[in-house]
Amino acid sequence: MEEITEVKKDMGISEILSLDMTIAPILMASGMHCIGCPASAGETLAEAAAVHGLDADELVGKINEFIRGKAEYEAGIRGVRIDRESGSDEK
Numbered sequence: 503m504e505e506i507t508e509v510k511k512d513m514g515i516s517e518i519l520s521l522d523m524t525i526a527p528i529l530m531a532s533g534m535h536c537i538g539c540p541a542s543a544g545e546t547l548a549e550a551a552a553v554h555g556l557d558a559d560e561l562v563g564k565i566n567e568f569i570r571g572k573a574e575y576e577a578g579i580r581g582v583r584i585d586r587e588s589g590s591d592e593k
Contacts, residue, residue: 507573509565511548511558518547518565524572528565532556 506521515537518525529537533554536542542550551558 506569508569509547509562511551511562512546514543515545515547515550516543522569525565525568528561528568532561532564 506518509518509525515529515534519537526537529550533556534542534550545553547561548558551561
């Protein structure tokens with residue numbers, strides 16, 4: 503399974519969720535309660551944000567912050583430090 507490191511607003515909702523289902527609560531908390539419906543499967547994050555009156559860039563920022571935090575947590579378990587500026591791993 504491919505590891506997701508960043509979400510972009512042109513990515514499909516189904517693509518994002520297939521890479522990391524733990525992003526679903528962020529979408530739902532933002533008002534996207536229909537992320538499992540067939541219509542949303544073909545939408546990009548930007549399209550879904552527009553339908554729900556959300557700022558796509560703000561939503562992307564929230565999701566990417568979550569992904570970075572998750573990566574830092576997982577790296578900490580492995581004893582690896584992540585440089586937030588470059589995103590590189592250091593032992």
